[in-house]
Amino acid sequence: MTSPPAPAAPGSADPPGRLRRRRGTHGTVAVLALADLRHEWLLNLCIVLALAAILAPLLLLFGLKNGVITILRARLVEDPVYREVKPAETLNLSQAWFDALAARPEVAFVVPTILRGSSVVRVAAPGEDAASRALDLIPTAPGDPLFTDNDAQIPGPGAVALSAVAAEELGVAAGDQVELVVTRSRGGRPERETLTVPVADVLPAKADGLERVYAPLALVRDVEAYREGRAVPDRGWPGGLATATPVVDGAFVLVARPLDPVTRHTLAIGTGFTDVEPVSADAMRAVLGTAPRDDVTIYRVSVFKDPVGPSSVAALRRQLRGRGAAVLPYVADASLRLDGRAVSVNGYSVAPETAQRFGLPAAPWGGDGGFGRDADRTAATADGIPALVPGAGAAATVRARIPSMQGEPVVPLAVAGAAPGDAVLVPAAVAGTIRAGAARRIAYAPEAGRFLLSRSPYRGFRLYARSIDDVAGLFAELRGQGFEVITQVAAIERIRVLDRGLTNVFWLIAVVGIVGGIAALIASLYAAVERKTRELSMMRLMGVPRASVFWFPLVQSAAIAVLCGAVAASAYAALASVINGVFATDIGLYQGSGGRICDLPPDTLAAALAATVAAALLAALAAAWKTTRIEPGEAIRVE
DSSP: OOOOOOOOTTTOOHHHHHHHHHHHHHHHHHHHHHHHHTTTHHHHHHHHHHHHHHHHHHHHHHHHHHHHHHHHHHHHHHGGGEEEESSSOOOOEEEEEHHHHHOOOOEEEEEEEOEEEEEEEEEEEEESSSOOOEEEEEEOOTTTTHHHHTTOOOTTTTTTOOOOOHHHHHHHTTOOOEEEEEEEEEEEEEEEEEEEEEEEEEOOOOTOOOOOEEHHHHHHHHHHHHTTTBGGGTBBBBBOBBBOOOSSSSSEEEESSSSOOHHHHTSSSSSSSSEEEEEEEEHHHHHHHOOOOOSSSEEEEEEEEBBBHHHHHHHHHHHTTTTTTTTEOOOSOOOOEEEEEEEEEEEEOHHHHHHHHHHHOOTTTSSSOOOSTHHHHHHHHHTTTTETTTTSSSOOOOEEEHHHSOOOOOOEEEEEEEEESSSEEHHHHHHHHHHHHSSSEEEETTTTTTTEEEEBBBOOEEEEESSSSHHHHHHHHOOOOTTTEEHHHHHHHHHHHHHHHHHHHHHHHHHHHHHHHHHHHHHHHHHHHHHTTHHHHHHHHOOOOHHHHHHHHHHHHHHHHHHHHHHHHHHHHHHHHHHIIIHHHHHHHSSTSSSSOOOOOHHHHHHHHHHHHHHHHHTTTTHHHHHOOOOTTHHHOOO
């Protein structure tokens, strides 16, 4: 006969049989708790409806907040304009800079752009007058949000896309063909090339409200190269060497008699120059190292900011026609590096007769102003660029570097004599070309005896952030690099402020409602325990342990919370459907959005219901603790 198992020592773990009995007791208590709820269904229904009346408006308020903000953010995200970062000025950007920018995680798309003046082309339907419509040629590439976010096809090689306004003006649609006409002036002769391309797609009006044609970057760069005078072999477009155009910062005007005020004023009208002032001979000598006789009147015409080209010098000469004036252009902040030291360089081109008339030294290379489109082509000799060098002796050829130009190209100087001042003097067109090299990559071609333009750098960009939240970071990054950019940061920040404000209002109302609901549930459950003290004591007297009785109010609280959540969710669904179906159009946020003005994602709704159950269980802890204080003898005393 087997002996009974020894009783467990105090403090030791419960044997498996006792654990199973305890779990069974917990289940019995849960069944009794639910039966008690069903017995007092009217009272509990009132509690459920009261709590649902608190929870349903909170769900509705949060749904409205979430729906409105979602629609507003979707409009910003879906419209690439709000994610675009545009340069506010003309830049000089390298391919390495674009590679580094494209690698940033907040950048969704970036493509270089060219100088606006080089990107204008004539566009027409085949057989029509191509000169009737001038459009800006905009580069694009795969992944362009302006196309992808508007369900438009990005043009591939040999194709273009048009904005809605351009397509309407041209009378073409997607699948039609258009003619692109690129014009230029080379050697004083107008030239043009025509390219017939298909229209891959037409952007909707909301994407671009201007007359524009979008094309792959390769086509845009080919148009730019052709405009610069280069040949484009891949397209069969002829061309030659791209010669650098000189620029100047001002000019000295020499006249035998002072100009009347009206004539002086006209020197700054239509010439590109902005300031006209009489100066002394010392002022001219400080720049060019020489000055005319004392009886000659000197005026200095200058620009406010950007230098001007040959056309401005020609216009200035036209204004002075018939007055026997001499125009001597000059440059500022241009230098050469000779024997490791920086020396200022300036232009000086004066013909012998002009020099004799004003008492100036004649330039060895002649010229009367020497500033024209072809002047730099004839300025060089077999030995290099003629120059007057300070302190120079016998004629020799020296090698100089131009630090203002990228890579500091080496140029040979054919020394023709000593300069009258401290600056190296070269033909005016050469000095103007060196000045232009500060803003544009230029190289000296010894075999051609001239400065040639290198391939133009990128002058801007089309940049889109990955999301509206990344725009502010890109704005700060580009501003930190010294670029002036334009963004929609203000519009995006307004949405963020609205989001924060609605969130704060929601949580303020939610806290008040949740605290009130928890207080009502605590009072209700605690009062229920007080009413059922005799029944709970009888359960204790029948051997139900404290731990099992502890679950009685917790089960009831969880059941009430589940019923409350179901009622509140149903009420929210009904009211949200009414708002989305009836009132959203009147409010004006639903039109064309395809969204819901009152909307809660399923995970958010589930989290709200889970939080309701958790809050109900916390509210029941006081009542549950009260049940553990009930002794079995209380039922006998009541009897």
